[in-house]
Amino acid sequence: MLKKILAIVAMLYASMAFAAVDVNKATAAELDGIKGIGPGISTKIIDERKKGNFKDWNDFIERVKGVGDGNAAKFSSEGLTVNGSGFKGAAAAPAAPAAKADAKPAAPAAAPAAKEEKKDPKADAKMKADEAKKAKAEEKAKKAEEAKAKKEAAKQAKDDAKKAKAEKKDSKKEAATAAPQAPASTPKK
Numbered sequence: 001m002l003k004k005i006l007a008i009v010a011m012l013y014a015s016m017a018f019a020a021v022d023v024n025k026a027t028a029a030e031l032d033g034i035k036g037i038g039p040g041i042s043t044k045i046i047d048e049r050k051k052g053n054f055k056d057w058n059d060f061i062e063r064v065k066g067v068g069d070g071n072a073a074k075f076s077s078e079g080l081t082v083n084g085s086g087f088k089g090a091a092a093a094p095a096a097p098a099a100k101a102d103a104k105p106a107a108p109a110a111a112p113a114a115k116e117e118k119k120d121p122k123a124d125a126k127m128k129a130d131e132a133k134k135a136k137a138e139e140k141a142k143k144a145e146e147a148k149a150k151k152e153a154a155k156q157a158k159d160d161a162k163k164a165k166a167e168k169k170d171s172k173k174e175a176a177t178a179a180p181q182a183p184a185s186t187p188k189k
Contacts, residue, residue, distance in 0.1 A: 020081045023060060024053040035078045035121060041066060057087050 021030050023045060031042035044064050054060040060082050061067055067075075076087035 020079050020084070020086075022081050022084060024049060024083060031080075034075055034080050036071065036074050037080075038122065054082050056085070057082050 021034060023031070028039075028042045028046055031037050031045055032039060037045075041064070044066065048054075048063045051063075054063065057072055057076075061069065061072055072087045
């Protein structure tokens with residue numbers, strides 16, 4: 001009896017977790033629950049929806065800045081719909097939830113893991129962005145070091161050239177002063 005109740009609760013939870021979210025009816029929290037949609041995009045969606053409901057996916061893509069065909073396909077595969085229909089270029093949205101629901105019918109403890117998976121991509125994206133910033137800063141520092149090294153090398157080469165020129169001049173002076181001057185003689189014929 002307890003197993004049946006747990007199974008029913010798990011199925012209800014799974015059906016609610018993977019139910020389609022219509023962009024024209026969803027709250028900000030429901031939109032944020034779609035993988036890939038954060039507070040920024042959900043705010044844009046709600047602001048555009050105040051002007052009028054979205055007619056279809058093309059209308060949605062045109063009106064919401066930052067959403068293109070690629071993002072629309074991802075959102076649709078995660079369960080987002082416009083007037084009950086999925087994005088035409090996306091994998092069948094109803095098939096994906098059914099497959100996920102079949103995978104988790106008996107384990108209600110697996111549901112928090114699903115929530116953690118939704119949070120991980122955001123954390124991963126932030127971590128990747130931080131790593132990209134660090135890499136960019138390191139590259140900038142490396143370029144600055146290279147530029148400084150080139151500048152120092154050019155300065156050193158210039159100084160060396162000056163020293164060589166001065167030494168050559170000094171050696172000519174020394175040669176001129178060291179060699180006794182012979183009286184000028186006229187050649188005999």
